[in-house]
């Protein structure tokens with residue numbers, strides 16, 4: 044029987060020189076669900092995503108994506124995933140269509156399929172009407188939707204989104220999520236995202252894992268995490284309980300700076 048989980052992580056760790064950025068984390072993500080890694084800057088969220096997308100080797104532990112081992116079968120893993128990194132990846136000097144066409148060629152999608160897929164992802168991400176406009180004329184939210192569209196061209200079974208809404212205003216965030224949720228409903232795509240926005244995790248994720256200093260300190264549905272503390276509790280209250288500080292106060296400076304740079308790029 045096939046596993047009900049699209050992502051399985053077992054005691055996964057990564058050390059940068061002497062520093063343990065991710066320290067023996069374990070979790071499973073059900074197919075078709077949205078799993079949020081929530082934590083302050085420097086908690087280890089991006090490092091986790093980079094290991095699961097085969098961009099960074101694990102120091103120890105194992106993980107599989109739709110049954111493929113990230114160490115033994117990295118090519119198979121890559122065939123089955125989409126990845127949208129924090130930093131800007133769309134080319135402003137090209138149109139939306141041209142950006143997607145370039146990505147589709149890189150994915151090796153045949154010419155006939157390419158045209159159909161590009162139309163499909165443009166439609167799903169609400170960009171069909173601006174497909175021939177230069178990306179440099181786009182808002183931050185439109186650029187993000189284009190980057191997500193690009194990661195969906197090969198119809199991945201698992202999508203990794205690293206801080207998908209960082210730097211976007213509330214209206215752009217809402218629109219972005221509407222489009223992502225529509226895609227997920229249609230294709231049953233499993234999504235792993237990182238965020239340090241409590242409301243976003245609360246509203247969009249089926250399961251949330253709090254990351255702090257390389258560890259997962261709590262993991263459950265947002266509702267269960269909150270009710271375990273009492274009525275009217277927020278996810279921030281749960282985070283404070285497990286770490287002793289608010290998510291806003293517990294990041295490290297270097298990473299805050301990096302996030303701000305990302306925002307100014309958008």
Ligand SMILES: Nc1ncnc2c1ncn2[C@@H]1O[C@H](COP(=O)(O)OP(=O)(O)OP(=O)(O)O)[C@@H](O)[C@H]1O
Nearest residue numbers: 059064082083084085086087088089090091298299
């Ligand atoms: N290339 C690197 N070399 C050395 N240390 C690194 C490197 N990348 C990240 N780190 C450190 O590893 C830890 C985890 O960083 P990581 O980027 O995974 O955290 P994060 O939770 O994703 O934060 P952010 O929200 O800023 O992306 C941090 O202490 C960070 O300074």
